[in-house]
Amino acid sequence: MSQATNNDLPIVRLKSPRRFLHPWIFQRLVEKPQGRVSNGSLVKVVDPDGRFMGRGIFNWHSRIAIRVLSNNEDEPLDDAFFTKRVNAAVSLRRDMLRLDATTNAYRVINSEADGLSGLIVDRFNDLLVMEFFSSGMYRLKDRLIPLLLAQFPDSRIYWFAEEHVQKQESFDCHPPAVTGPCVVTENGLRFRVQPGFKHKTGFFADQRDNRRRLAQYCEGKRVLDICCNTGGFAVYAAALGKAREVVGLDLDETALELARQNAGLNQTRPRWVQADLFPWLRDAITQKNLFDVVILDPAKQTRDRDEVDMALRRYFDMNRLALQVVREGGILVTCSCTGLVGEPDFLECVRRAARAAGRVTQVLAIHGAGSDHPYQLQVPEGRYLKVVFLRVLEAGEPLAAPEHRREEPEQ
Numbered sequence: 001m002s003q004a005t006n007n008d009l010p011i012v013r014l015k016s017p018r019r020f021l022h023p024w025i026f027q028r029l030v031e032k033p034q035g036r037v038s039n040g041s042l043v044k045v046v047d048p049d050g051r052f053m054g055r056g057i058f059n060w061h062s063r064i065a066i067r068v069l070s071n072n073e074d075e076p077l078d079d080a081f082f083t084k085r086v087n088a089a090v091s092l093r094r095d096m097l098r099l100d101a102t103t104n105a106y107r108v109i110n111s112e113a114d115g116l117s118g119l120i121v122d123r124f125n126d127l128l129v130m131e132f133f134s135s136g137m138y139r140l141k142d143r144l145i146p147l148l149l150a151q152f153p154d155s156r157i158y159w160f161a162e163e164h165v166q167k168q169e170s171f172d173c174h175p176p177a178v179t180g181p182c183v184v185t186e187n188g189l190r191f192r193v194q195p196g197f198k199h200k201t202g203f204f205a206d207q208r209d210n211r212r213r214l215a216q217y218c219e220g221k222r223v224l225d226i227c228c229n230t231g232g233f234a235v236y237a238a239a240l241g242k243a244r245e246v247v248g249l250d251l252d253e254t255a256l257e258l259a260r261q262n263a264g265l266n267q268t269r270p271r272w273v274q275a276d277l278f279p280w281l282r283d284a285i286t287q288k289n290l291f292d293v294v295i296l297d298p299a300k301q302t303r304d305r306d307e308v309d310m311a312l313r314r315y316f317d318m319n320r321l322a323l324q325v326v327r328e329g330g331i332l333v334t335c336s337c338t339g340l341v342g343e344p345d346f347l348e349c350v351r352r353a354a355r356a357a358g359r360v361t362q363v364l365a366i367h368g369a370g371s372d373h374p375y376q377l378q379v380p381e382g383r384y385l386k387v388v389f390l391r392v393l394e395a396g397e398p399l400a401a402p403e404h405r406r407e408e409p410e411q
Helices: 003-007 079-096 135-139 142-152 164-171 205-215 231-241 253-265 277-286 305-323 343-357
Strands: 009-013 024-026 041-046 052-058 064-070 105-110 118-122 125-130 156-160 184-187 189-193 222-226 246-248 271-276 290-294 325-335 359-368 386-395
Touching: 009 064, 009 142, 052 135, 079 105, 079 142, 079 184, 105 184, 105 205, 118 184, 135 142, 135 164, 142 156, 142 277, 184 205, 189 231, 189 253, 205 231, 205 325, 205 386, 222 231, 231 246, 231 253, 246 253, 253 271, 277 305, 290 305, 305 325, 305 343, 325 359, 343 359
Parallel strands: 009 041, 125 156, 222 246, 222 290, 246 271, 290 325
Antiparallel strands: 024 064, 041 052, 052 064, 105 118, 118 125, 184 189, 325 386, 359 386
């Protein structure tokens, strides 16, 4: 694609000059195009005076009307551009992070962080899974797949977009036939990954480093993995951590079946329980069924800014109960993958939960996603995962103040 061809891209005009580097430009900041510009098109973005503001993907149907891919006027969105972005993303994981030495399951492209807003690519052994958050990235699929295969020859390709994304972006994503599961290796452990499984791209590679960190606290201990999904933390606790007993709790029987398979792959035998966490934990509290190490890693609680308070109430309730089944001196690893809940609000929520549970805690460490899930400082939404390692020091009478609100420190 020549520079002249790029100059022929449809022009989309902003209502005012762009004064930020965040790649998302919302519809309210964009003039409705005079001519017809189809959703998902590559466009040139200009200010009201016609000055260059970037090039990217346009979608008038979406709240995010423009996803800027390049701020460089001399950088056309041609095959060389996409080749450069894909190769740079792969090089980070292979050459700098050297992930191939410890795993064959990692994120290859992380959307905005790798300059390809609206696209996630995860590698699972010989399977590449593409997740689309943008109609434009979906339209670019056939250009991107050969670039990925050049880096990972002989790989199978699977792609999908969640239903709410397809609705927001107004496109229909047609995944290929599921070609069967694969087995990945991570820190010497093996896990079965099922493409097309309902949770994200099939396996939570973002928790890889946190699973390894957890294992150091588990030797000879009694471990409870709440919302265990396919058993990642539970298997690490049993296999690497050499825990005395491991219980994995989840409501999803399909996920638990995969967890059982993962335990078998690693010659471990956690006890898997299908139950809703709330009544199960209440019964455990009543029966004084305590654990040395507890992991609480629930699914994303909301995608809607209007529901953040409701999500925080759920985090409060879950953590208040989980803290009461941790033995004094034990560890709680509590997680939030809700990007709309920031770290300060999550920590405040856990603090209030500990107070209501009558527990005094120490924060040992706060972590996030692995380094194959980088984020750009100008895109704070990319820092979605919060993982807090807490030590529970004391147990007392729970306080009767479970309401969801900020509290001033007691004098």
